[in-house]
Amino acid sequence: MIDFLTWEEERRWRCSVHGVMNNFINDIFEKLAQEAARLARYNKKPTISSLEIQTVVRLVFTGELAEHVISEGTNVVIKFTSSRISGLLV
Numbered sequence: 001m002i003d004f005l006t007w008e009e010e011r012r013w014r015c016s017v018h019g020v021m022n023n024f025i026n027d028i029f030e031k032l033a034q035e036a037a038r039l040a041r042y043n044k045k046p047t048i049s050s051l052e053i054q055t056v057v058r059l060v061f062t063g064e065l066a067e068h069v070i071s072e073g074t075n076v077v078i079k080f081t082s083s084r085i086s087g088l089l090v
Helices: 007-042 050-060 063-089
Strands: none
Touching: 007 050, 050 063
16 A cells, blocks of 8 residues: 655655755765866966866766766856846847
8 A cells, every 4th residue: 555645744855855955966066166176276277267167077077977067057158148148238
């Protein structure tokens, strides 16, 4: 027999899962940021550029996943830049 969760149990479960995923994403972001900062310092650059971010993504993630992350990140930056430019022209 299948047990169904009550509304309250499901809400607690979803909050728990949401918290775990949030911590996971924050940990990955922190790791990428630290490695990018380390790479910028190594190259004696005062700021982190997209090149450092892409390099770090290739180091932290592997193979097809790294390429997918870089592709999606590039698309987001293009969308953001074009929306800012179109907002200035209006």
